[in-house]
Amino acid sequence: MQIYVCVKHVPDSAANIHMIDNRNIDDSVPFLMNPYDEHAVTEAAALKKQIPDSEIIAVCLGKKDAESTLRSALAMGADRGVLVETDDMCDSMTTARVLHAAIIRDGGADIILTGKESIDSEGMQTQFRIGALFDFPVVTNAASLEITNGKARVGCELAGGRTRTYELTLPCVIGAGRGLNTPIYPTFPDVVKSRKKPIETVARSQLNVSDAPGSAKIISMTPLVQKRNPRKIIGTPAEQAAEIIRILRQEAKVLS
Amino acid sequence: MKQAGIVIEMENGRVKETSLGMITLAGRTADSLTAMVMSGITDDITDHLSEYGVHTIVDLSLPDAPEIRRNPAVQATAVVHAARELKLDRILGLSSPEGKDLLPRVAALLDAPLIMDCVDADLKTGTATTSQYSGKMMAKIQLTGEILMFGVRPNAVLPESKPVPAKTIAMTMDAVVPENIILLSRDEADTEGRQSLAEADIIIAGGRGLKNKDNFSLIFDCAEKLNAAPAASRVAVDEGWVPYAFQVGQTGEKVSPQVYIACGISGSIQHFAGMKTAKMIIAVNKDENTAMMANCDYQVQGDLFAILPEIMRQL
Ligand SMILES: Cc1cc2nc3c(=O)[nH]c(=O)nc-3n(C[C@H](O)[C@H](O)[C@H](O)COP(=O)(O)OP(=O)(O)OC[C@H]3O[C@@H](n4cnc5c(N)ncnc54)[C@H](O)[C@@H]3O)c2cc1C
Numbered sequence: 001m002q003i004y005v006c007v008k009h010v011p012d013s014a015a016n017i018h019m020i021d022n023r024n025i026d027d028s029v030p031f032l033m034n035p036y037d038e039h040a041v042t043e044a045a046a047l048k049k050q051i052p053d054s055e056i057i058a059v060c061l062g063k064k065d066a067e068s069t070l071r072s073a074l075a076m077g078a079d080r081g082v083l084v085e086t087d088d089m090c091d092s093m094t095t096a097r098v099l100h101a102a103i104i105r106d107g108g109a110d111i112i113l114t115g116k117e118s119i120d121s122e123g124m125q126t127q128f129r130i131g132a133l134f135d136f137p138v139v140t141n142a143a144s145l146e147i148t149n150g151k152a153r154v155g156c157e158l159a160g161g162r163t164r165t166y167e168l169t170l171p172c173v174i175g176a177g178r179g180l181n182t183p184i185y186p187t188f189p190d191v192v193k194s195r196k197k198p199i200e201t202v203a204r205s206q207l208n209v210s211d212a213p214g215s216a217k218i219i220s221m222t223p224l225v226q227k228r229n230p231r232k233i234i235g236t237p238a239e240q241a242a243e244i245i246r247i248l249r250q251e252a253k254v255l256s
Numbered sequence: 257m258k259q260a261g262i263v264i265e266m267e268n269g270r271v272k273e274t275s276l277g278m279i280t281l282a283g284r285t286a287d288s289l290t291a292m293v294m295s296g297i298t299d300d301i302t303d304h305l306s307e308y309g310v311h312t313i314v315d316l317s318l319p320d321a322p323e324i325r326r327n328p329a330v331q332a333t334a335v336v337h338a339a340r341e342l343k344l345d346r347i348l349g350l351s352s353p354e355g356k357d358l359l360p361r362v363a364a365l366l367d368a369p370l371i372m373d374c375v376d377a378d379l380k381t382g383t384a385t386t387s388q389y390s391g392k393m394m395a396k397i398q399l400t401g402e403i404l405m406f407g408v409r410p411n412a413v414l415p416e417s418k419p420v421p422a423k424t425i426a427m428t429m430d431a432v433v434p435e436n437i438i439l440l441s442r443d444e445a446d447t448e449g450r451q452s453l454a455e456a457d458i459i460i461a462g463g464r465g466l467k468n469k470d471n472f473s474l475i476f477d478c479a480e481k482l483n484a485a486p487a488a489s490r491v492a493v494d495e496g497w498v499p500y501a502f503q504v505g506q507t508g509e510k511v512s513p514q515v516y517i518a519c520g521i522s523g524s525i526q527h528f529a530g531m532k533t534a535k536m537i538i539a540v541n542k543d544e545n546t547a548m549m550a551n552c553d554y555q556v557q558g559d560l561f562a563i564l565p566e567i568m569r570q571l
């Protein structure tokens with residue numbers, strides 16, 4: 001099986017984000033692989049164990065430094081990496097077109113794994129757009145995956161413990177959720193081995209990507225700091241509880 | 257003319273409050289509002305929707321068989337069909353669990369731009385306000401294209417009554433049942449009587465302070481008494497005390513309830529990313545020097561094992 005995994009290079013979730021102007025963030029913070037994409041790579045490695053002559057190709061659209069995220073994917077079990085290099089901020093319509101073109105240029109996919117969303121742009125849609133461009137079926141927020149006889153049986157999480165189970169024909173696109181697995185933490189030998197694995201860099205202009213019929217562009221951005229002024233609720237636990245109930249009833253008016 | 261189509265979500269045969277809020281939001285900047293209903297239309301539904309300003313109600317006429325009707329790929333083709341037939345140029349739906357599986361499908365089929373989790377949208381100018389960098393930033397985004405799509409965060413706008421006469425139409429289309437994606441089962445057993453996180457007015461969340469799985473039932477019991485939705489920090493999920501679906505934060509649900517009660521949660525940057533837009537935050541923590549206590553509206557310093565049972569006793 002040819003397994004493609006889309007991995008995005010995003011600011012570390014623990015980093016404080018600062019602005020340099022009203023549109024761009026200070027990108028001197030550490031960048032890592034998008035957390036959901038770690039689940040996608042981990043699942044790809046599990047599939048390869050199950051279907052031994054598979055190849056895992058990690059694909060990323062990003063700046064030159066995004067190579068480190070591809071390196072992480074290689075350390076986690078991917079065989080090769082493809083970096084489509086661009087300095088532009090791409091919206092999901094363009095990103096999907098580029099990833100689609102990069103996968104076609106590289107070969108044919110039996111399965112494409114992505115994360116359910118990226119934690120920087122929070123688009124939640126690139127996987128569906130890739131699927132539509134290929135005309136492959138798509139599911140998102142996968143929590144279980146089983147492949148038998150050319151079909152994928154996928155359990156997806158909705159919310160509140162609800163799930164939906166799908167059967168997809170291959171090739172298909174699957175957006176990994178956190179319930180899918182526990183991400184691999186590469187060992188030191190894995191990291192050393194991954195240094196020998198190839199990463200091909202392609203300029204975005206080298207791919208023949210047609211313009212999307214629409215776009216989404218950030219026009220301004222502001223930090224969401226909500227300064228709150230805490231008031232103390234003091235007293236015995238019983239007094240504190242009574243005050244909480246009073247606030248819920250009289251101030252927030254959410255309790256009858 | 258901005259012709260907005262709104263994908264309506266229902267609960268127990270009634271239009272969800274959050275869907276009505278979305279109608280109010282769309283009504284501020286659209287010239288006409290069309291509600292797209294998937295479950296069949298009753299007089300009740302018509303009255304309810306027209307009271308909030310909907311001009312046209314479309315029955316998407318999905319097939320009866322539940323595994324087909326509920327398949328989001330089938331629903332997406334029905335929405336696309338209606339959008340084209342009725343020449344809609346703005347499409348809105350909720351950024352709810354169902355919406356997250358439906359709206360991007362519609363956007364992909366229409367090849368139209370989509371912003372999820374909007375807290376505001378101007379359908380005339382085609383701009384939307386949404387969170388980015390996992391809730392750390394608010395971004396204003398300009399969409400361009402023939403059809404623009406908006407996934408609206410539940411509860412971002414409260415419904416306002418604005419009665420207009422509404423007409424009803426039924427779509428006639430042969431539902432294409434996709435062969436490459438089949439919905440085998442849909443399990444709803446677990447949600448009976450429980451509030452959904454995204455839509456709850458009150459959320460009561462527990463973290464490492466609960467110490468173990470048995471203790472975590474305190475959060476569930478309290479939630480029931482308060483008619484609140486129970487939630488958890490990632491630690492509580494990773495420890496296996498509650499399923500992942502209850503996690504709030506950067507890699508969990510993003511919520512904006514009226515009140516968020518954080519119990520035994522320190523307030524990591526990743527947890528705040530999921531709940532900082534709550535209107536009111538009440539922090540229950542034995543340690544005064546935590547981020548949650550520093551960044552809330554009400555600080556309740558004390559032992560949650562003493563305070564939560566008191567709340568239940570007094571209700
Ligand atoms: C990539 C990534 C993504 C992440 N995503 C998320 C996410 O989505 N959501 C999330 O929550 N975390 C997330 N995290 C984890 C996050 O960094 C924190 O580890 C986590 O939020 C801490 O959970 P906590 O507050 O429950 O535990 P702790 O930080 O250990 O806090 C426990 C608190 O309980 C208090 N306490 C203890 N006993 C009592 C008592 N008897 N009464 C009252 N108070 C008591 C303590 O004073 C303390 O403040 C993520 C981390 C990473 C790396």
Ligand SMILES: Nc1ncnc2c1ncn2[C@@H]1O[C@H](COP(=O)(O)O)[C@@H](O)[C@H]1O
Pocket residue numbers: 006007008009034036037040059060061062092095099113114115116117118119121122123124125126127
């Ligand atoms: N620039 C990118 N490079 C590689 N994969 C991406 C990129 N952007 C998005 N993806 C993939 O698409 C998923 C959903 O992203 P998004 O639509 O931005 O939330 C991510 O989890 C990635 O797997």
